[in-house]
Amino acid sequence: MTGHADDTFCFVHAADLHLDTPFVGVHAGAPEVAAALREASLDAFDSIVSLALGRDAAFCCIAGDIYDGARRGVRAQLRFRDGLARLAAAGIATFVVHRNHDPVTTGWAAVSFPDEVTIFGHDAVGVVPVVRGGVQIATVQGISYATHATTENLALRFARPEGPGVHVGLLHCNVSGAGGGHEDYSPCTLDDLRRARLDYWALGHVHQQRVLAEGRGPGDPWVAYPGTSQARSARPGERGPKGALVVQVRAGVVTGVEPVACDRxxxxxxxxxxxxxxxxxxxxxxxxxxxxxxxxxxxxxxxxxxxxxxxxxxxxxxxxxxxxxxxxxxxxxxxxxxxxxxxxxxxxxxRSGAPVELADVRARRDFSSDLLAVADVLAVQPDAAASAARGLVESVPRALRAQVEAIVRDPGRFPELVEAAARLALDELSGGEP
Ligand SMILES: [Mn+2]
Structure with missing residues (x-):
């Protein structure tokens, strides 16, 4: 089946596929564009399948948010099934957990999956060995959500069992501090995850790709979010490349994690x-x-x-x-x-503004011209400006203090900074219309 030693392989980790869901806030006026956007999440999933086949992955982990909403679209379910069937035909097992966007009890399953696919239930953590070429190379364990919003810290239910190979935990959860703006489902800490003594935590939920911890050997886990496989809005967290992680394993130890773009x-x-x-x-x-x-x-x-x-x-x-x-x-x-x-x-x-002619403002004889007069004096008297700035150091927020101190130490920059400040102040005074 493969040319390499049995103890060296990779697996693919994806999450947050949100298959066949609409783009948020994008008005694709042209039908060709609308069609491409409509296919993007499904096509991105096909790319993940091709990635796993192309890299001869030993198995795939998909950590929740397969669909979006309890109403699972037929198109999404069939495409998901077809992809997993392509993997199964190549002898690649897939492990899946569901979560609040696709809870096990409220959704419906119109399709049946190949034997190589494990969909973990929500009653208890399921534990499944992965055997390749007659050798147990890995054990994957995971648990789905029973309901829309799980506030239980499900990470505490995981523990490293006996068995050779790499130990992988599959969970949709919010690791504290992993990323703002994500709901606190199954909240846990890195320490909670480390306590299970696994080798790799294949997480889902945070839509940006993140490696939260790099393991230092068996029982000290890597912890990673692959991010969403296809962006669906212009929000900052959805910009840039999206895809899956290829996780390298040698002799039961994770040796590296490679992000691969699969978005369309x-x-x-x-x-x-x-x-x-x-x-x-x-x-x-x-x-x-x-x-x-x-x-x-x-x-x-x-x-x-x-x-x-x-x-x-x-x-x-x-x-x-x-x-x-x-x-x-x-x-x-x-x-x-x-x-x-x-x-x-x-x-x-x-967000642009009209050009400001400082000479015009100086001629006005109003508050703006007075302000500019003060700025003009400061610009030619660096010492006066420095002492004024020094007086300000204590009053600026702590986060900005180092910046202000650096400016105070470099009076050569004052004229330029004073002019910038004056322009800003004029903008504020005029509401953008000089
Ligand atoms: Mn998601």
Whole structure:
């Protein structure tokens, strides 16, 4: 079956597939784009299956959130079954736990899975040995959630059994401090996980890829979240590559964890400064070249881009006119290919401002000009500025203190900083409209 020694192999760890679920907040106006987005989570799962086949994985672990919502779509269930059947046909076992997005008791199972698939129940931790070439190379244990929200610390139910090979725990849980914004289902600590003396914790729940601990030998576990396999929104945690982890094992010891991108559509946030952009077509060219970079970085994948216009420039006033941004977005969309790999312009947000001519403000004789006069004095009297800044060191939040102290030590930067501060203050005073 394989050319390598029995004690050297890999397994694939994935989670949070959210199969066949809609993209959140993305309005794909073009039907081709809508179709590609609709297929993305399913296609990403197919990529994970291909990854396992291509790497000759010994087994696969999928740590929950297979579907989304107790209503399991038929398309999602059939695609999941087909993928696991492809793995089974190659002799690759798959281990699955379900959780609150696909609880065992409220969902329904319209499909039956091959014998090589283990779906762990919710009553007790199931323990299953993995045998390859007549040798027990691993033991996988896992437990599903019985209900929508499990607040029990399920990690405490795991323990290392007797047996050769690598010991893997499969669980959907929230490890304290692993990532903000995730609900506290089956909360546990790293110490709780270590107590079970396993070698690898294949976790699910946090949508960013994270290796929380690197094991130092048998009984001291690696702890990892593979992240979601396909991003579904433009939220910061969903940007960038998504996929699965390939876990390397030698002689019963995990030797490394390799993230592999399996996503089909990738989200990018672009920032486009318009400080020196004079005309709309120039802005458009700039946006298009930023999108082309995002597309090139995606390695053949389609991208969904959110652009934010920043900085200050003459174009700000044009863009502020009602309908301008919508027209720009429409035009960008009409100019891009809708065949994969495509770039879909999700939105263009204007956070830019009009240029501020300090000379005009100085001539005003109002509070703004007084403020600027103070800044002008500080800019040419570094000593006065330094003592003013020193007085501030104690009053700034602790997190910023080191930064302020560094500035106080380097008076050469004062003129530039004072001007930046004055511009900021003017912005605040004028509400962005000088
Ligand atoms: Mn999830």
């Amino acid at each position: 559509v990738r989200f990018h946030a672009l920032e486009c400064p318009l400080d020196d952009v004079e005309a709309l077509d120039e802005l458009e060219e700039r946006l298009e070249s930023l999108a082309a970079e995002a597309l090139a970085a995606g390695d053949g994948r389609s991208v969904v881009v959110d652009a934010t216009l920043v900085g200050r420039g003459p174009l700000h006033r044009d863009l502020a006119r009602p309908g301008s941004l919508e027209d720009l977005l429409e035009h960008l969309r009409s100019g891009t290919s809708r065949r994969a790999p495509f770039c879909w312009w999700d939105r263009v947000v204007d």
